[in-house]
Amino acid sequence: MARIVMKFGGTSVADLDRIRTVAGRVKREVEAGHEVAVVVSAMAGVTNGLVRWCQELSPLHDAREYDTVVATGEQVTSGLLAIALQAVGVEARSWQGWQVPVRTDGAHGKARVEAIEGEELVRRMGVGQVPVMAGFQGIGPLGRVTTLGRGGSDLSAVALAAAVKADRCDIYTDVDGIYTTDPRIVPRARKLERISYEEMLELASVGAKVLQTRSVELAMKQRVRVQVLSSFEDKPGSLVVDEDEFVEQPLVSGIAYSRDDAKVTLRRVPDRPGIAASVFDALAGANVNVDMIVQNVGADGSTDMTFTVGKADLARAEDVLGRVRDELGYEALLADPEVAKISVVGIGMRSHTGVANTMFRALAEKGINIQVISTSEIKVSVLVSADYTELAVRALHTAYGLDGPAG
C-alpha cells in the first residue's frame, strides 16, 4: 500500500468523458489499496478564456481580482471530478485552496506556497476518502484567493505530496514521459525510465516543457518522487527522483535545444577592469536576463564580448547598450537572433571527463560551427546557427548512444 498524489492537467479533464476516464483511473488506484489524493487543473481552454476576459476589461487589472476569476476553473473541475468519483462508488470530496488551506504569500498571480496544512486530508485518506484538490490556487495572508502562475497545478501537486508525505506524485499529462530529446526531431528518441531532479531542471529550462520548473525545484527540495505519465495510455511513465536512486548514473541523459535566445556581440570593448560589470549592470538595470557569456582578450587592449539574451528582450538590450555606448566605448554592437542553444545534460558528467569533447567532435563532423560554449556541473551548452538545430540535436543524440531501436 502506498500513498499517492495523482495530478491531472487541463487536457486530461477537458470534457465530461475525460473526467469520467480520470475517475476510473483513480478508482483503480484506490481498489489496489492505495491512499489517494487528486489535484486537478481547469478544463482545457477555460483558464485562457477567463484570462482573456480580465485582459479585455483592463490590461492593467488588479491581480487579486484576476486570481479570484481564474481560480474558478480549477474549482469547477474539483467539484465535477468529486461527483464523477462518487458516481463510480469512490468516496470523494473537493477541496479549494482556502479550505485545505494552501497558504501562500501575497504575490497575486504568481504566489509561492508557504505551507499546506495536510492533517485533515491525511485523516480522510486514512478512512478511504479521496480528496480532490483544486490545483493552481491558495489563500494569501489577507484571506484572498491567490494563484501560483501558469502551470501552477504541478506545483500544487508536488506541494501536496510533500505535505501528506506521499510515496509518489503522479503527474498525468498529454505526453507519456520524459524523452532523451524532442521526438519530433529525433524519431528514435527514447523514453527515460528515470531522471534526476537536476537533469530535469536543466532539460526543462532549456526546452523540454513537460513539468513546470518551480515544481521540479520543489520536488528536489522536498525529495518528492515524481512520475510523469500519459492520461490517455496505460503504461508507466518517467520517474523524476533523487540521484541516489540511480544504481548507475548515465553519462548523458538527454539533448535539449532552445531557439528562444539571441546573440549579442560588442566589438572592440576597451579591455579595462570593471568593463564587464558596467555592461551587465546596464542590462540588469533594464531587467534583461543574460545567459551565456564569453569574452575574448584581444592584442590591442580591446576585447570582443559575446552573450545571449532572451529574444523578447533583444530590442531592450540593444536600446540600453546604445545609450551607454559612449561610456563603455565599444566600436559596434552586433545582434543575431538566428541562433539555437543546444545542451547535453547528464549527472554522470560530474565524475566523467571527455563529455564536452564528444560534443565538439560530433558537431565538427557535421560542419557545424560553435559560436559560444558554456558549461555547468551537469550540462554543456553551445550556441550554433539556428539553421543547424535539428542536425545538431540528431548528431549529438547518436554520438552519446541515446538512439533507441528504429521505429
Added chain:
Amino acid sequence: MARIVMKFGGTSVADLDRIRTVAGRVKREVEAGHEVAVVVSAMAGVTNGLVRWCQELSPLHDAREYDTVVATGEQVTSGLLAIALQAVGVEARSWQGWQVPVRTDGAHGKARVEAIEGEELVRRMGVGQVPVMAGFQGIGPLGRVTTLGRGGSDLSAVALAAAVKADRCDIYTDVDGIYTTDPRIVPRARKLERISYEEMLELASVGAKVLQTRSVELAMKQRVRVQVLSSFEDKPGSLVVDEDEFVEQPLVSGIAYSRDDAKVTLRRVPDRPGIAASVFDALAGANVNVDMIVQNVGADGSTDMTFTVGKADLARAEDVLGRVRDELGYEALLADPEVAKISVVGIGMRSHTGVANTMFRALAEKGINIQVISTSEIKVSVLVSADYTELAVRALHTAYGLDGPAG
C-alpha cells in the same frame, strides 16, 4: 447621502460590454455621494451550463459538490465587475460568500442565510470602496460552499442590505418594474410606483415572477426597502415597501394569473368527520401541495370535494388517491389540468368591502364560469377554465380601474 445595495441579475452582466455598463451605473451612484455595495449573479447562461454538467455526470450528485461547481459563476462576475469598476476609477473589491462571510445552514442547493457579518463591508463603504459580493452563495456550518437555490442572488442582496442597514436595495433586472398585470396580456397595464411586501408576495406566488419569493419575505421581515428597476433603461422602477409608506392604500394593486395548477374533484365522498383530514394526509404523505380547497355539503350524506394541486404533482395525486379509494369511499376522481387561477390583490381590501363582488360581476358579464373561489386578507382568487385566462385578466384589470392610458 444614502447607503444602497445594487443587485444585477444574469442578463445585466451577460457579457463584458454589459459589465462595463453596470460599472458605469455603479460609478454614477458613487459620484452622487452614496455608499454603495453591489451583488452580482452569474453571467446569463453560465449557471445552467454548470448545472447541466453536474446532472450529466450523475443525476443524483452530491449537493455539496454541486454547490462548489455552480457557485463559481458568481465568483467570476464579482471579480470581473471589480476589475471593470477599477478601470473607471471606482475603488472596488470582490467578496465571496466565505470571505464576507455569508453564514448559511447546511441545506446545500437551497441553503438559508443565517447571518451576514457586514461590519468590514460597512467600514470599507465608509472609506469609498465598493464591495462587489458574489450573490447566491454562502458558507455552511462545516466550511463548505453553499448556494441559496435558483434566484438566490435576490436573497443575497436583500440579506446584505439588511446586514449593512442599507437605505434601499435596488434590484436591476430585465423588466423595469412591477406592473398591475402581465403587459403581454393587457397592453394598458401600468407600472406601479410602489407596492407593499404583502401584495408583492401574493403577486409573485401567483405568477408575476420578478422577485424571488424568499427575498420578498426576507425584505418584509427585515423592513428592507426594495426597488425593482431595469438595467437597460434609465428610469425609476417600482418600490416594494412597508404598507405604512402608503398615504392612500390602493384597493386593488394588481391582477395575477397562473396556469400551473390542476383541479381535482372527489365525487360523492362520505360526509363524515375526519374525511378531509384523511384526504389531505394522504396527499401530504406523497409530498403533494394542495392550494385551493372547497367542499359542498350534499343532501344524501355525501359531499363533493374540490381542490387544486400543482400540474407537476397531478399524476402523483391521482395515484395516491386511487390507492386509498376504498378507504375513503369516494365515487369518482375527476382531474382537470385545463384551469387557470386568477387573483385580485390589494392591501386596501382589508378595510373595504365589495372587492370580491366586483370580481364576480365582471366575470359574469363576460360569461366566465367560476369553478372555485378562495380568499385571503388581501387577495381573492378564482379558478376558471384556462381558455378564459386572458379574457378574465383583461376584464378585471378594467373593472378595478387599473387601465393606464392607451399606448
